[in-house]
Amino acid sequence: MQFAVVAHRTSETNDALAGAAASLGLPASVLSPRDALRTLEPGDIALGRLDVREELDGVERGTEELEQLAVMEVVLLNPPSALVAAHDKLLTARVLRRAGVPHPRTWLIAEGAPSPAPELPVVLKPRFGSWGRDVVLCPTADKLDRELARFAQRPWFPAYGVLAQELVPPLGWDLRVVVSGGRVVGAARRYAAPGEWRTNVALGGRIEPAAPSQLARSLALEAAAAIRGDLVGVDLLPLGGGFVVSEVNGAVDFRRTYALGPGNVFRNAVHELVRVAQLRRAAA
DSSP, X not given: OXXXXXOXXXXXXXXXXXXXXXXXXXXXXXXXXXXXXHHOOTTOEEEEOOOBOTTSSSBOSOHHHHHHHHHTXXXXXXXXXXXXXXXXXXXXXXXXXXXXXXXXXXXXXXXXXOOOOOOSSEEEEESSOOTTTTOEEEOSHHHHHHHHHHHTTSTTHHHHOEEEEEOOOOOSEEEEEEEETTEEEEEEEEEOOTTOOXXXXXXXXXXXXXXXXXXXXXXXXXXXXXHTOSEEEEEEEEETTXXXXXXXXXXXXXXXXXXXXXXXXXXXXXXXXXXXXXXXXHHO
């Protein structure tokens, strides 16, 4: 039985997941979707790690290959439906709302669509976004109008529009919880860089180990189950005495500092993925 991380590039996280699988005695590698289709056989495990496109105009190519792997009876984790539900933030909002998971109110602003009147302040963001790119805070109507005019020039805007999302008052940090196989395996607090309200590491944010509360764990598990993701990161924003789910990341990047206790977070994540894969293979 092989374990393949299906992605278009190596990364610290992808390599660590493959290395963890190898440490558990499984032949493991990071494969492109096409290479996975040529290499994997029935009973092997494929973990979908397709990310958002660099152009912010959808999910990376490879969803068709993932679907073909499932037809070939490869055990597919993070299937295309889950990846799209995580990466398309409008779909994420709808899925979480239906599941009763707390999430900021979200409006779509698009050409030809009825123009909503979101309550200020709001956060504007691409439907398919990552790395904190093109995420802006609009506290006033003038700022909102200026940013909408700017976004209208983006190549992705005609097809997808832009999202306006209720602002959860930023406190300078959020909590990322890593869920694997329906269990919490890692967490970290992410702190915004000085002068920045977004916590993305790509924007200079820093991370520290964190022990998530039972409430945080429960919300993360509910969000992961709602989108049916097998390995996801759930970003939680503090609000009052609790949290709201900000985003779900289907190709979540994390580090060894996310470990809960002395264990290896990647090894624990893969252990849970293999457990789930074996259960699904037995039930097939």
